[in-house]
Amino acid sequence: MRYRKWVILIVCLLLFGVWAYFVYDVNERFSNPENRIVEQGQTASYKGLTIAPGEVEILSYQEMVERYPDFDSTYDEMGEEAEETIHEMAHYHYILVHLSIENPTDEKISFGKESITLWPIEVGVQGNGMDPFMLMYFNPGYDGSFTAHEKMDMILPYTIYTEYLTLEEIKKEDIRVVYSYYRTKNYIFYEGGERE
Amino acid sequence: MIRTGVRLELYRAFHNLAYYIALGLGCAIAVLHFVMQVLPKTKAIGVFMNIDYPYSVFNSCLALDLGGFHQSLFFYSVVLLGTLPFGMSYFTDLRDGYIKNIYTRMDRKGYLLGKYLAVFLTAGTVCIIPLILNMALTMAVLPCLIPQVGTSVFAVAGAGMFSQLFYSHPFLYVLVYLIIDFCMVGMFACLALSLTKVLYNRYIVLFAPFVLFFTLQTVMMYTGFNAAGPYYILNPTQPTWENVPTVLTEMILLFLVGFFTFYLMGGKKRDAI
Numbered sequence: 001m002r003y004r005k006w007v008i009l010i011v012c013l014l015l016f017g018v019w020a021y022f023v024y025d026v027n028e029r030f031s032n033p034e035n036r037i038v039e040q041g042q043t044a045s046y047k048g049l050t051i052a053p054g055e056v057e058i059l060s061y062q063e064m065v066e067r068y069p070d071f072d073s074t075y076d077e078m079g080e081e082a083e084e085t086i087h088e089m090a091h092y093h094y095i096l097v098h099l100s101i102e103n104p105t106d107e108k109i110s111f112g113k114e115s116i117t118l119w120p121i122e123v124g125v126q127g128n129g130m131d132p133f134m135l136m137y138f139n140p141g142y143d144g145s146f147t148a149h150e151k152m153d154m155i156l157p158y159t160i161y162t163e164y165l166t167l168e169e170i171k172k173e174d175i176r177v178v179y180s181y182y183r184t185k186n187y188i189f190y191e192g193g194e195r196e
Numbered sequence: 197m198i199r200t201g202v203r204l205e206l207y208r209a210f211h212n213l214a215y216y217i218a219l220g221l222g223c224a225i226a227v228l229h230f231v232m233q234v235l236p237k238t239k240a241i242g243v244f245m246n247i248d249y250p251y252s253v254f255n256s257c258l259a260l261d262l263g264g265f266h267q268s269l270f271f272y273s274v275v276l277l278g279t280l281p282f283g284m285s286y287f288t289d290l291r292d293g294y295i296k297n298i299y300t301r302m303d304r305k306g307y308l309l310g311k312y313l314a315v316f317l318t319a320g321t322v323c324i325i326p327l328i329l330n331m332a333l334t335m336a337v338l339p340c341l342i343p344q345v346g347t348s349v350f351a352v353a354g355a356g357m358f359s360q361l362f363y364s365h366p367f368l369y370v371l372v373y374l375i376i377d378f379c380m381v382g383m384f385a386c387l388a389l390s391l392t393k394v395l396y397n398r399y400i401v402l403f404a405p406f407v408l409f410f411t412l413q414t415v416m417m418y419t420g421f422n423a424a425g426p427y428y429i430l431n432p433t434q435p436t437w438e439n440v441p442t443v444l445t446e447m448i449l450l451f452l453v454g455f456f457t458f459y460l461m462g463g464k465k466r467d468a469i
Binding site for chain 1: 241247248249250335336341344348355359363
C-alpha cells in the first residue's frame with residue numbers, strides 16, 4: 001500500500017513538472033507586452049510614420065453639437081438607419097484626439113488592413129473603437145494612406161456611453177489611444193486629473 | 197459529538213461513487229472544451245497584426261470563454277452535477293430509516309451540520325475542480341497575457357463587477373469567482389435538503405435545486421432583474437453586469453432559506469426516531 005502511494009506521488013510530481021515546463025515555455029515565448037508611451041509634445045515612430053499627439057477634447061453631446069453643429073451629417077449615408085443612430089448619439093460622451101502624422105520617407109505609406117480606424121481608446125477600464133463615420137467627417141482628406149514628405153493633421157473621434165462613465169469621470173481618468181498591442185503596447189497617453 | 201457527525205458525513209460524501217461520477221462529468225466538459233476550443237487556438241497564437249492581441253488564458257479558459265457552448269453547458273448543468281453526489285442522501289437516510297441508527301448513536305446537531313456541510317462541500321468542489329483543471333490545461337498551451345480592455349476580446353465589460361481587478365490582477369479575479377461559484381453551487385445543492393421534507397420522490401429531490409435554479413434564472417430575466425439570475429452570477433464572464441449587493445443578497449437569501457428550513461424548521465425538530 002505504501003509502495004502504491006509513492007508511485008502515485010512520483011507520477012503526480014512528474015505530471016506537475018511537465019505542466020510547469022509547458023507553462024514556463026509558453027509564457028517565455030509570449031510574455032506580457034511592454035508599455036511604450038508617447039505623450040503630448042513627444043513624437044513616436046510607427047510603420048515609418050512620425051506621430052505627434054496634440055490636445056484632447058472631452059465633450060458632452062450638447063458641447064459637441066455646439067462646437068461641431070453638423071458632425072452627424074455623415075450618418076446620412078446610412079439611409080433609414082441614420083435617424084435612429086443620430087437619436088442614439090445623445091447617449092454618448094465624445095473624446096476627440098488631435099494628432100499630426102507625418103510621412104518623412106520618400107514613399108507613400110498605406111496602412112492597408114491595419115487601418116487607423118482600428119486604433120481603440122482606453123479610458124480607465126472602458127474601451128471603445130473609433131466611429132468611422134465621424135472619422136470621415138473630421139478627416140475628409142484621409143483615404144488610409146500618407147503621401148511622401150507630407151504632414152496630415154487628424155482628429156480621431158471616440159465615444160463613451162454615458163452609463164459607463166460620466167463626463168467628470170472621463171476627465172479624471174487616464175486616456176490611452178492604442179496603436180499597437182503586441183509585442184509592445186504602444187499608445188498615446190493623456191494623464192487623468194483636473195481637465196477643463 | 198458534533199465533530200463525529202461532521203466527520204462521518206464528510207467521509208460518506210467524499211467516498212461516494214456518485215461524487216466521482218459528478219466530478220468525472222464536470223471534468224469531461226472541461227477536457228472537451230480544452231480539446232475542441234483551446235487547442236485549435238494554439239495554431240494561430242503567433243499570427244497577429246500589431247493592433248491584435250494573442251489569445252490569452254483569460255479569454256480562452258472555460259470560465260472566461262464568453263458565449264461558448266461548453267461554458268453554457270457547464271454553468272447550466274453545474275447545479276445538477278453538484279446535487280448529484282450527496283443531495284439525495286438526507287432523503288435516503290430519512291426514508292430508508294438509516295437516520296434512526298444515526299440519532300441513537302450520535303448528536304443530532306452533528307449529523308445535521310455534517311449533512312449540510314457535506315452537501316455544500318461536495319457541490320462546491322464538483323463546480324470548481326473542473327474549472328481549475330481546464331485553466332491548468334489552458335495555461336500549459338496559452339500564455340497568461342494580461343487582459344487589455346481596448347482589444348474587445350476579453351469578456352468582462354468595464355462596467356461589470358470587479359472589472360478593475362480583472363484588468364489588473366486577473367488571477368485574483370478568477371479566484372474571487374471560484375469562491376462565488378463554490379458558494380452558489382453549494383448553497384443551491386443544499387436546497388435539496390430543505391425540500392426532502394416535502395417531497396416524496398428521490399429523483400424530484402435530486403432535480404429540485406436545478407429546477408429552482410432554472411426557474412429563478414428565467415423569472416429574473418423576464419422581470420428585468422438580470423443581475424439576480426443565478427446563471428449570470430455563476431458565470432465569470434458576466435453575460436449581464438453584476439454588482440456586489442445583488443450577489444451578496446442572493447447568497448445570503450440562499451443560505452438563510454437553505455440552512456434554516458433544513459436545520460431549524462425541518463431537520464432538527466421533526467426527524468422523529
